[in-house]
Amino acid sequence: MPALPLDEAGKYVAGAYVVFVALLLIYVAIMSARLARIDRELGELAELAERKSDG
């Protein structure tokens, strides 16, 4: 097949790089959700440790 003109090829190239960035962003979002969960659990444990030391 002959090479696509720049305006048409550009859409595909942009699409490929956008897919890559989108996957990265999804991964970062998942990681941030996990980090928030870890943070919440640490808070619970800190509370538990405080209760134990008080009583």
Add this chain to the structure above:
Amino acid sequence: MSFRAPRILPVLTVATLTAGFALVFFWTPNEADQGFIQKIFYLHVPLASCALIGFIVAAVQAILHLRTGLPKWDVRAYVSIHISVIFGVAALLTGAIWAKASWGKWWVWDEPTLVSFLIVFLLYCTYYPLRYAIEDRERQARYASVFAIMAGAFVPLNFIAVRLAETLVHPRVFATSEGGLPAKMMFTFLVCFAGMALLWETLVRFELAAKSSRARIGRLRRALEGDDVATASSRIAPLPREASG
């Protein structure tokens, strides 16, 4: 010792990938046959290569797990496969976009390179159901390691088989009789590949750090609440304190 989140590695990854993509669009010339669409090559090939190398790395880690019995190697193999599968998804998607632009079709079933990569990818997708079908943690880790070694051995065999295949539509750019990539394209490719390899390693280390934190929280919870309290800190084998370094 536990897995820690990397500090310098993410910065190095972002710098290398940014430099690589800048070279792709502002320095490297368009390829004579494919034109601008060839720019996908600098994204797609490093993604696919890192995924396949990652599967082999997982196989080596699985061998270390079976040899030493240390759970940290099982966790590392699991994470390596996990990140490589994500890279595999990205490689399949970017490859499909390139195929649509170049061949007019999203997928070609009689092309050995595409089909063999899909087979390897689907093989590794079965790693998860296999792993979680086994409840006993020790057996789970052992069987998962055996799977990782067998599948890891399949990766280079598959690569050689594809190279030996005669009917190829998929471009061959390395080690061909036509000479391979010009110097500028090769340099840009190597920078992009280095960036992608660094990204793989960064994501692996973040995953390991997250799993390690979850395991430590689980241990802490057990210590505070007592051993009778069940914690689902991790679906994979926990990292014992003495073995997780």
